[in-house]
Amino acid sequence: MRTFRRFTSALAIVVAAGALAAPVPAFAEYPEKPIRFIVPYGAGGASDIVARIFQKALEDVLPQPVVVINKPGAGGSLGAREAKDAEPDGYTVLSTHIGLHTNRLMGVADFGYEDFEPVAETGTIELVLTASGNSRFENVDDLVAEAKANPDTVTHATNLTSVLHLAALQFMNEPDFTFRFVQVGGGGPRKPHMVGGQSDTSFFSIGEVAQEIENGDLRVLALMSQNRSPFLPDAPTIKEAGYDYDPLGVSFWWMVPNGTPRDRIDFLADSFEQAFAKPDVQKALADRAYAATFVRGEPLANRVRSEFESVKELVERFDISK
Amino acid sequence: MTPEFFAALGPILAAEPLLYIVGGVILGIVAGATPGLTGAMGIALMLPLTYYIDSKLALILLVSMYVGAISGGLLPATLLRIPGTPASIMTTFDGYPMARDGRPGRALGIGITASFVGGVISWLFLAGLSPPLARFALRFGPFEYFSMTLMALMLIAAVTEGSLMRGIVSGFLGLVAALPGLDPVSGEMRLTFGFHQLAGGFQPLPVLIGIFAVSQILLMAGEGAPVTERVTTGFSRMFMTLADWRRQAVNLVRSSVVGTWIGIVPGIGANIGSIVAYTLAKSASRTPDRFGKGSEEGIVASETANNATVAGALIPLITMGVPGSVVDAILLGALVIHNIQPGPLLFRNEPDLVYGLIWAVLVANVVMLALMLAGIRIFGRLATIPKALLNPVLLVMCCVGTFAAANRHFDLWIMLGFGLLGYVLQRCRVPLGPFVIAYILAPLLEKNLRSGLMMSAGSYEPLITRPISATFLAIALVTLVYAVVSEVRAARSGR
Numbered sequence: 001m002r003t004f005r006r007f008t009s010a011l012a013i014v015v016a017a018g019a020l021a022a023p024v025p026a027f028a029e030y031p032e033k034p035i036r037f038i039v040p041y042g043a044g045g046a047s048d049i050v051a052r053i054f055q056k057a058l059e060d061v062l063p064q065p066v067v068v069i070n071k072p073g074a075g076g077s078l079g080a081r082e083a084k085d086a087e088p089d090g091y092t093v094l095s096t097h098i099g100l101h102t103n104r105l106m107g108v109a110d111f112g113y114e115d116f117e118p119v120a121e122t123g124t125i126e127l128v129l130t131a132s133g134n135s136r137f138e139n140v141d142d143l144v145a146e147a148k149a150n151p152d153t154v155t156h157a158t159n160l161t162s163v164l165h166l167a168a169l170q171f172m173n174e175p176d177f178t179f180r181f182v183q184v185g186g187g188g189p190r191k192p193h194m195v196g197g198q199s200d201t202s203f204f205s206i207g208e209v210a211q212e213i214e215n216g217d218l219r220v221l222a223l224m225s226q227n228r229s230p231f232l233p234d235a236p237t238i239k240e241a242g243y244d245y246d247p248l249g250v251s252f253w254w255m256v257p258n259g260t261p262r263d264r265i266d267f268l269a270d271s272f273e274q275a276f277a278k279p280d281v282q283k284a285l286a287d288r289a290y291a292a293t294f295v296r297g298e299p300l301a302n303r304v305r306s307e308f309e310s311v312k313e314l315v316e317r318f319d320i321s322k
Numbered sequence: 323m324t325p326e327f328f329a330a331l332g333p334i335l336a337a338e339p340l341l342y343i344v345g346g347v348i349l350g351i352v353a354g355a356t357p358g359l360t361g362a363m364g365i366a367l368m369l370p371l372t373y374y375i376d377s378k379l380a381l382i383l384l385v386s387m388y389v390g391a392i393s394g395g396l397l398p399a400t401l402l403r404i405p406g407t408p409a410s411i412m413t414t415f416d417g418y419p420m421a422r423d424g425r426p427g428r429a430l431g432i433g434i435t436a437s438f439v440g441g442v443i444s445w446l447f448l449a450g451l452s453p454p455l456a457r458f459a460l461r462f463g464p465f466e467y468f469s470m471t472l473m474a475l476m477l478i479a480a481v482t483e484g485s486l487m488r489g490i491v492s493g494f495l496g497l498v499a500a501l502p503g504l505d506p507v508s509g510e511m512r513l514t515f516g517f518h519q520l521a522g523g524f525q526p527l528p529v530l531i532g533i534f535a536v537s538q539i540l541l542m543a544g545e546g547a548p549v550t551e552r553v554t555t556g557f558s559r560m561f562m563t564l565a566d567w568r569r570q571a572v573n574l575v576r577s578s579v580v581g582t583w584i585g586i587v588p589g590i591g592a593n594i595g596s597i598v599a600y601t602l603a604k605s606a607s608r609t610p611d612r613f614g615k616g617s618e619e620g621i622v623a624s625e626t627a628n629n630a631t632v633a634g635a636l637i638p639l640i641t642m643g644v645p646g647s648v649v650d651a652i653l654l655g656a657l658v659i660h661n662i663q664p665g666p667l668l669f670r671n672e673p674d675l676v677y678g679l680i681w682a683v684l685v686a687n688v689v690m691l692a693l694m695l696a697g698i699r700i701f702g703r704l705a706t707i708p709k710a711l712l713n714p715v716l717l718v719m720c721c722v723g724t725f726a727a728a729n730r731h732f733d734l735w736i737m738l739g740f741g742l743l744g745y746v747l748q749r750c751r752v753p754l755g756p757f758v759i760a761y762i763l764a765p766l767l768e769k770n771l772r773s774g775l776m777m778s779a780g781s782y783e784p785l786i787t788r789p790i791s792a793t794f795l796a797i798a799l800v801t802l803v804y805a806v807v808s809e810v811r812a813a814r815s816g817r
Contacts, residue, residue: 069729070729071729071730072522073519073521073522073525073730074504074518074521074522075504075521077518077521078518078519078521078522078730081518108504108511108521152779155777160507160508161508180776180777180779181776182464182773182776182777183506183507183769183772183773183776184464184773185506185769192460192462193463193464195460196460196461196462196463198463198464198777199777
């Protein structure tokens with residue numbers, strides 16, 4: 001906030017000076033041209049929606065407009081590569097998440113979080129473990145009991161090598177059982193697949209299946225979070241079900257290529273923090289049932305690194321990189 | 323039909339929504355009628371512009387464009403033998419021969435009327451049968467999807483015109499084009515030959531624009547356009563007579579129902595609907611030999627069914643959030659961007675929006691009929707622009723549309739490559755239809771079979787033990803046997 005005020009007052013002085021003195025002095029205060037947000041996924045996806053929310057919210061925070069560019073392909077690594085190779089001048093910002101880690105660890109991309117400086121985390125998608133509305137499983141205990149009694153028979157619809165797959169591996173780990181994984185793909189095809197009772201269990205984001213949960217088409221077995229969610233107050237957490245670990249989710253991260261000047265990173269983080277605090281943004285995130293997490297600076301760098309380590313451990317333990 | 327349903331009609335007939343409907347239909351017709359611009363492309367390009375308008379109006383605009391585009395595809399299909407949208411491929415078989423014989427007005431007139439009838443009949447399904455039909459489609463698992471796709475491929479194989487061998491070559495190349503990219507199950511790179519740009523495979527937009535639009539531009543540039551001059555003559559007998567109505571009644575209803583049903587089936591859109599309806603019309607016809615040479619029944623079947631898929635495909639979209647076609651996948655993106663969660667609860671939570679949207683589909687069809695009949699000469703001119711003017715503009719539009727989809731320069735090379743491939747294939751008289759269909763369906767076929775086999779731990783048994791899947795497979799088998807038998811019979815009688 002302080003930086004912003006300082007900036008606007010500086011701007012006011014410059015504008016006033018410009019009006020008085022001619023010719024206008026060359027003034028190169030960042031940002032002096034539009035900032036590109038590279039969204040390495042298609043229009044309409046969660047990352048795109050969050051990018052558009054912040055594009056709008058940053059309109060009156062930044063003196064320059066934000067341009068959102070969708071660069072989908074290869075699980076997000078095409079757009080990420082472009083951001084990595086961009087000039088580290090603070091004018092290219094990558095929208096990314098845990099996919100950056102999985103692409104690296106699965107060999108889809110030969111670069112990773114070390115090639116970027118994290119700017120801010122603005123919101124998190126929490127996952128729910130669901131079964132069909134008329135499933136024989138009422139809760140996690142039912143599921144674990146059957147899965148342990150009959151190994152490799154309980155089907156789990158997923159999108160292999162995505163965060164959903166990793167979340168399932170993470171969940172299987174402690175009760176020590178194996179799902180029979182079924183590759184169905186993204187939320188679009190997986191939702192009717194689950195409502196129709198084709199597979200026994202699947203992970204979704206809360207927002208994705210809020211209606212199906214409400215009208216009983218899907219049943220929540222557990223919320224993959226340490227704390228209950230305001231969006232699903234009745235859903236027990238995985239911790240309450242007796243498994244105490246830090247479950248994976250999808251946090252929206254903003255990153256810039258390595259070498260971007262520290263003051264520009266701080267300026268961007270300040271801008272994101274201001275935009276994040278706006279009621280419009282809070283409402284837009286809540287409407288989609290995204291948890292309102294904001295992290296920046298050293299805590300964010302630690303979080304990104306520790307998430308990478310968790311994913312790496314899972315990938316190596318279950319040998320899913322190839 | 324609830325009181326809420328009828329209450330939603332009034333607001334749609336207000337000035338503002340009507341403006342959006344008329345504007346959407348015109349934009350759609352232009353996109354559909356301009357070779358190289360498809361409805362999907364037009365709607366995708368329009369999507370960013372709707373961020374700033376009310377969500378209901380935005381959806382009305384996009385759905386109206388959808389109706390206009392599928393209908394507008396008839397014009398270049400008939401006048402230029404270029405399907406303006408892939409959904410009009412079947413229309414080229416009969417519309418173009420009729421136009422070449424000096425009856426373009428007649429061909430367009432019955433095509434437009436058929437489009438309207440298809441739109442209205444399928445709308446009745448959309449309005450009345452959404453919930454029960456959606457519940458039925460929920461019973462489809464991977465095995466059902468696989469069998470259904472296989473059935474669709476068999477039906478396509480059955481309609482391939484000319485040499486079966488050339489059709490197979492075309493289809494095979496289409497399958498090959500669908501292979502590169504990330505393996506859907508293991509996530510490994512497949513056939514990318516070290517090009518990281520190919521990690522996402524050959525994307526549909528560059529491939530389709532290349533194979534249909536660019537190759538056609540090359541052909542037109544190299545040989546001179548096949549028609550264009552004929553177009554201005556013979557805009558007579560556009561309206562269907564009572565005798566026409568009587569003759570086509572069964573065809574209209576059958577093609578509407580087929581189109582609606584195929585629209586409802588997720589993933590399969592207007593092109594398959596038109597192909598299946600065309601095949602059925604041909605086999606039911608008393609003059610099947612006229613098909614492919616200017617049969618009115620062929621045009622009616624294709625255009626009725628492709629328009630019927632529009633309302634049909636909206637059923638799974640709004641009731642389950644599952645796109646029924648490529649265009650619906652874009653519409654789903656629009657729903658998400660406007661923060662509307664499609665699903666059974668939509669009818670309960672936002673009746674005004676969902677019923678308003680349903681009414682807008684009907685109004686858009688009426689507007690389409692009026693605009694197309696009144697403006698056919700103007701819209702028809704889109705196809706009569708001298709090719710020296712048309713080709714460069716089209717090529718620029720192809721490039722812009724291809725680039726805009728993913729902002730990737732590499733896609734332009736893909737577009738050009740497939741343009742050259744399409745050019746070579748057409749010069750060798752290899753049909754492009756099977757190529758495109760195989761290219762679009764191959765990933766569905768592969769993903770669903772692999773999902774199914776993962777579910778059953780490798781057993782193929784559910785394919786025949788699950789009743790819906792078994793039904794689809796039986797139809798596929800019957801179609802295959804029928805195609806082979808008629809091929810053999812034709813060869814014998816030819817000798």
